[in-house]
Amino acid sequence: xxxxxxxxxxxxxxxxxxxxxxxxxxxxxxxxxxxxxxxxxxxxxxxxxxxxxxxxxxxxxxxxxxxxxxxxxxxxxxxxxxxxxxxxxxxxxxxxxxxxxxxxxxxxxxxxxxxxxxxxxxxxxxxxxxxxxxxxxxxxxxxxxxxxxxxxxxxxxxxxxxxxxxxxxxxxxxxxxx
Numbered sequence: 778x779x780x781x782x783x784x785x786x787x788x789x790x791x792x793x794x795x796x797x798x799x800x801x802x803x804x805x806x807x808x809x810x811x812x813x814x815x816x817x818x819x820x821x822x823x824x825x826x827x828x829x830x831x832x833x834x835x836x837x838x839x840x841x842x843x844x845x846x847x848x849x850x851x852x853x854x855x856x857x858x859x860x861x862x863x864x865x866x867x868x869x870x871x872x873x874x875x876x877x878x879x880x881x882x883x884x885x886x887x888x889x890x891x892x893x894x895x896x897x898x899x900x901x902x903x904x905x906x907x908x909x910x911x912x913x914x915x916x917x918x919x920x921x922x923x924x925x926x927x928x929x930x931x932x933x934x935x936x937x938x939x940x941x942x943x944x945x946x947x948x949x950x951x952x953x954x955x
Contacts, residue, residue, distance in 0.1 A: 778816065780823045783830070787819055795822050797830075801888070802841035804834040840955050844909040853886075856908035860884055860915075864903060867912065868919055875942050877923040891918045891953060894925035901926075910953065917949040 778785050786807045796809045810819055823830070847853040861884055872878050880899040887893070887904040894901045901922040907915050920943055928935040939946050 778819070780820045781827070783823065783827075785819070785823055787816075789814070795819070797822070797826060799830070799833050799837050801837050802846060804837045804841075806830060806834070836955065843955070844906070853905070857884055857905055860903075860905065860908040863912070863915060864919070867916055871916060871919050871923065875920065875923060877920075877926055879923060879926055892922045894922040896925060896929040899926040913949050914953050917943060917946055917953070920946070 778787050783806065786805060788807065788809050789812045790809050792809060792811055794811070795814065798807050799805070800807055806823075808819060808823070847856055864882060864884070868879075868882065878899070879894075879901045882901045882903060884905055885902045887902065888906070890904060891907060892901060892903045901919075903915075903918060903922070907918060920939065924935055924938045924942075928938060943949070
């Protein structure tokens, strides 16, 4: 469906409210709508959110341009090898400084998060997307996941530890969004 020149992918589902999202890396607009919602109501909803859509589509496209996806399998594996070297170099330093330890780590091709931590085994996963990010951003994600080995949630204790070990972490986290 096209609304004022904007292509919108509409999916009808068994839901109560319309949900809109912008997909990375191409800035595609997807809307889920209840089954019986008329197209005119979908169009009205999109028009009411047009300023937000334009701003965030531009942000998604700028992010994709600044951090392009590898085009071939060989490029992806080269990025993976480089990232593994960087992690192997940085992780022991961060563990030594903080006293926090993980039982092991893996680089995974994750597209919706920078990292994850299994709080029972203390194994951390780091996203291949970190290969195109700075050392400061990599250090932030490593520290974030190491803190989860001690504090499984994002409560006050978690943020206190982040503040103690990396006082400027909020600025780095903001940079990761672009």
